[in-house]
Amino acid sequence: xxxxxxxxxxxxxxxxxxxxxxxxxxxxxxxxxxxxxxxxxxxxxxxxxxxxxxxxxxxxxxxxxxxxxxxxxxxxxxxxxxxxxxxxxxxxxxxxxxxxxxxxxxxxxxxx
Amino acid sequence: xxxxxxxxxxxxxxxxxxxxxxxxxxxxxxxxxxxxxxxxxxxxxxxxxxxxxxxxxxxxxxxxxxxxxxxxxxxxxxxxxxxxxxxxxxxxxxxxxxxxxxxxxxxxxxxxx
Numbered sequence: 001x002x003x004x005x006x007x008x009x010x011x012x013x014x015x016x017x018x019x020x021x022x023x024x025x026x027x028x029x030x031x032x033x034x035x036x037x038x039x040x041x042x043x044x045x046x047x048x049x050x051x052x053x054x055x056x057x058x059x060x061x062x063x064x065x066x067x068x069x070x071x072x073x074x075x076x077x078x079x080x081x082x083x084x085x086x087x088x089x090x091x092x093x094x095x096x097x098x099x100x101x102x103x104x105x106x107x108x109x110x111x112x
Numbered sequence: 113x114x115x116x117x118x119x120x121x122x123x124x125x126x127x128x129x130x131x132x133x134x135x136x137x138x139x140x141x142x143x144x145x146x147x148x149x150x151x152x153x154x155x156x157x158x159x160x161x162x163x164x165x166x167x168x169x170x171x172x173x174x175x176x177x178x179x180x181x182x183x184x185x186x187x188x189x190x191x192x193x194x195x196x197x198x199x200x201x202x203x204x205x206x207x208x209x210x211x212x213x214x215x216x217x218x219x220x221x222x223x224x225x
Contacts (some may be wrong), residue, residue, distance in 0.1 A: 004155075031211050040120045040162030042201055042215035043156065050211055064195075090155050094211060100146045101213065 001031045003027070006091050006104035013111055014038050021076040021107045023091030032074040033101065035065060037091040049074060078109075083109055120199060122220040131189040135202035135216045140183060142204040145177060146213065147187045151198045159187070159200075189221075197223045 004025045011021040023032065030051050035043035047056045049068045063085070065077040078085055088108050092101035125131045133146045137145065143164040146147050162176045162185075169176050175188040176179035185202050203213040 006155075033212075040218075042218050044215075045212060048211065092155075096211070100144075100158055100161055101156075103148075103157070106153075106155045108153075 004091055004093055004102050009073035011067075011107055011109050013078075013109065015083065015111055016080045017080050019081055019090075019109070021078075021089050021109070023074045023076070023104055023109045024072050025049040025093045025102075026072070027085075027093055027095070028071060029085065029095045029100060029102070030071065031094040031096065032068060033092040033094070034064075034076045037090055037093065039087075039105070042067060046076070062079050069103035081109070083111050085109065104109070120218050120220045122222060124222045124224055125192045126224050127194060128191055129194070131192045131221060132220045133187045133188075133189075133200050133221065135185040135187075135219075136182050137185060137202065137216065138214065139204060139206040140180070142206050144205040145176070145178060145185055146203045147174075147185075148203060148215075149196075149198045150200045150201065150218075156201060192221075192223050194223050194225065197221055212221045 008020050008067040031047040034046045036046055037043040045057050046060045046064055049065050063079050067075045086109055088106045090106045094101050146161045147159040149159050150156040158172050160176050162178050164167045167178050174188045177186045189196055201217045201218045202216040205213055
């Protein structure tokens with residue numbers, strides 16, 4: 001089945017230690033997004049790629065970076081995780097951005 | 113703007129009753145809206161969408177109503193089942209062509225047996 005896959009489902013990282021979360025898709029969607037979702041809050045957009053074009057949200061901290069080496073994969077890099085970065089990170093894809101998202105199951109990040 | 117609510121409103125509904133979940137959106141120029149269902153520990157799942165040129169759209173057991181005058185969206189779930197228990201988010205596309213969706217605060221639906 002075509003889908004959006006996030007790995008790992010759960011990630012524990014040390015304070016300040018770089019961590020990478022991954023997302024892959026078999027939908028051949030050209031737009032990929034990363035959202036941060038904290039407990040009992042709505043998902044908050046960090047950035048998105050339209051094809052190879054990177055679009056950062058104005059309030060996304062510099063600590064968060066992203067890479068999209070090809071259509072199928074997108075990575076979220078957190079350069080120096082702080083305790084406040086503990087959250088669920090959701091990857092989503094969209095075809096042209098006009099028909100809503102398909103979300104992955106998310107990666108829950110714990111910072112210790 | 114972005115939703116920053118810390119406490120999700122909760123709707124408790126008896127199994128078999130109808131549920132109505134409400135959402136106020138922020139941008140009068142938004143032309144496309146989606147309802148998502150998010151179960152615990154999972155990513156949001158598409159339920160139903162509606163474009164701004166419509167005021168009602170029906171799916172299987174779900175209906176979305178759009179009132180552009182007051183910038184209000186609602187999701188009606190008929191004959192609510194235990195499997196409907198989840199957090200429900202509305203999302204708006206505030207500017208056509210920006211490929212970004214802004215999520216509302218969310219409502220937790222609890223189905224009582």
